[in-house]
Amino acid sequence: MSSEVAARRDAKKLVRSPSGLRMVPEHRAFGSPFGLEEPQWVPDKECPRCMQCDAKFDFLTRKHHCRRCGKCFCDKCCGQKVPLRRMCFVDPVRQCAECALVSHKEAEFYDKQLKVLLSGATFLVTFGNSEKPETMVCRLSNNQRYLLLDGDSRHEIDIAHISTVQILTEGFPPGEKDTHTYTSLLGSQPASEGGNARATGMSLRFAAPGAESLTQLKLTAGEDAHASRRQSTAWLAAMHKATKLLYESRDQ
DSSP, X not given: OOXXXXXXXXXXXXXXXXXXXXXXXXXXXXXXXXXXXXXXXXXXXXXXXXTTTOOBOOSSXXXXXXXXXXXXXXXXXXXXXXXXXXXXXXXXXXXXXXXXXXXXXHHHIIIIIXXXXXXXXXXXXXXXXXXSOEEEEEEEOTXXXXXXXXXXXXXXXXXXXXXXXXXXXXXXXXXXXXEEEEEEETTSOOOOOOTTOEEEEEEEEEOOTTOSSOEEEEEEEOSSOHHHHHHHHHHHHHHHHHHHHHHHHHTO
8 A cells, every 4th residue: 555545534624513622524434434434413493402311402501512413402311521533523522421431341452452453463374275374464544444454465454344253262161161252243243252252363354355255264363472362362352342333234
């Protein structure tokens, strides 16, 4: 990929919406798959009362719109200003108590897991039915749209084209299987994470350009160095969190 194309993908612009300033991709097609669209505000004439506590709006009790859900609330029920990274707001914005709680939880992904995904980790990578894995560094692109795999060869996977993610884990209590897998389908909630089980790899299926059927990719954490293994495990855990956010985005 040329530096010119990369710069075009990562280019952003500052826009002003009724809810506040947003730093959005200059080209909409390169927007983050984790992003959420701004909601339509409930029209003022349709909400004479707070949609949480039922307080009547008047000169003293002013109405406010939650920037995440678009509903009408009084100041008591919608007084928190919380960062809303998934809508690209520059500053914290007003949100109702329920939405603020969700946004606080998502902040951990942006403050911690996203940085891990962008930094990348080393895996043994197997494509399709190949029996010979290749050592590659896997990371998320700066615009969060692609998984980039770099080794002797180079591959790019569009996050939006991933249909199934399967996490491989180990570390069950005695008497249970040493390894197991569970499927986190983008379109259904993931199964139990297995308590203290530790992620050792990931298998995913995606639609490759020009391919008639889904392509399978398997990432396995290597055993060579403790630090490298720990970094790979952290990357897998972050990818699991990202998968759940992708599911929520598609369900909006």
